[in-house]
Amino acid sequence: MxxxxxxxxxxxxxxxxxxxxxxxxxxxxxxxxxxxxxxxxxxxxxxxxxxxxxxxxxxxxxxxxxxxxxxxxxxxxxxxxxxxxxxxxxxxxRKHGSDNMALYTQYIQVLASVEQSILSCFYQGGGVPYSAYERFHEVMAEDSRQTILAPLLDQILPLIPDLTQKLATGIEVMDIGCGRGKSMIKLAENFPNSRFMGIDLCAEPLESAREEVRRKNLTNIQFKQADLTAFRPAGKFELITAFDAVHDQARPDLVLRTVYESLNDEGHFLMQDIDGSEHLEKNLEHPFSPLLYTISTMHCMSVSLAQGGLGLGTLWGVEMANRMLREAGFTQIRENRLPHDPMNCYFIVRK
Ligand SMILES: C[S@@+](CC[C@H](N)C(=O)[O-])C[C@H]1O[C@@H](n2cnc3c(N)ncnc32)[C@H](O)[C@@H]1O
Structure with missing residues (x-):
């Protein structure tokens, strides 16, 4: 030794x-x-x-x-x-905008709140449902406020040419796995001619989203509770978004197929998802990989398995994301990285 x-x-x-x-x-x-x-x-x-x-x-x-x-x-x-x-x-x-790292430490306790349930999964398999996690949706919404809301209008929307103009004129938009709906609410406030719909599995974050909509008197937005594995929206959308909400779905493959079928021929799918590889060896130098594999074991993989899903995990990888998008029918996939968000890749996807 x-x-x-x-x-x-x-x-x-x-x-x-x-x-x-x-x-x-x-x-x-x-x-x-x-x-x-x-x-x-x-x-x-x-x-x-x-x-x-x-x-x-x-x-x-x-x-x-x-x-x-x-x-x-x-x-x-x-x-x-x-x-x-x-x-x-x-x-x-909080004052310093998008650089507040203290908020991310809250995830440690969110994960710790289900430690004993995850421990049981090591013996019995299966997963842990969203309802078991203390403060998950609250912390997620705070994370999204910093990572998505702050740069939404100036950095994220411009990834799609003419999108801001189209939103101003009026289009149909759907957000899948919307959580507390922060991004849709911000867009609904800024683009009153467009109509927005947020879908999520869980009642708790949607309650909070609807309460904010009521408080702000918004009439161009609605939230629906649905399992995206089987949900088929009525009508077609010019824009579908997913913020950190595909890899931990029960069936990302089926959800991406639904996204494909629900988009207009000229529409765009904006998918923000974890920027990492499906191969461990390529993640070894990734500054967040121990954190991401931990979040995967304690949350992303287990919430998917709890729904009888594929349990792909947080680091399903941009490789698998590309494969699944193509298998869903998409032919145009562009990967973008934004300086404020080293954790994620912004996929701009078209039919
Ligand atoms: C990591 S959170 C992201 C939430 C939100 N997009 C944000 O950025 O704050 C993933 C969301 O996907 C939702 N979700 C997971 N599985 C789902 C399913 N089968 N159908 C619908 N929503 C689902 C969860 O309830 C959760 O709100």
């Missing part, structure tokens, strides 16, 4: 356990708004931060110590103060 190699590996495991724990603390800092408050104060004590945030000082103090030990924040003993560097605040606060 190479003892230096063994020691190095043990050290990396200590680092891993520390960072896993810190991810939980970062998620708490995000949900309580502590990062945002710290960025406003810059320098603070546990008492001044707790008072400013309206939180319990004992918990804030212990959390600050975890943050200082993890080098997320800096501190001094004389005077006893903590300091949140603006270089760190840029990636942990």
């Amino acid at each position: 190479d003892s230096a190699k063994a020691e190095g590996f043990a050290e990396s495991l200590v680092d891993l356990i520390n960072k896993g724990a810190l991810a939980v603390m970062i998620s708490i800092g995000h949900q309580t708004g502590l990062f945002d408050r710290m960025a406003e104060l810059k320098k603070f004590t546990s008492q001044s931060l707790a008072d400013y945030s309206g939180l319990n000082e004992r918990y804030v103090r212990e959390w600050l110590k975890a943050m200082a030990a993890g080098k997320i924040i800096e501190w001094s003993s004389e005077p006893a103060e903590f300091y949140f560097p603006s270089e760190h605040a840029a990636f942990l606060t």
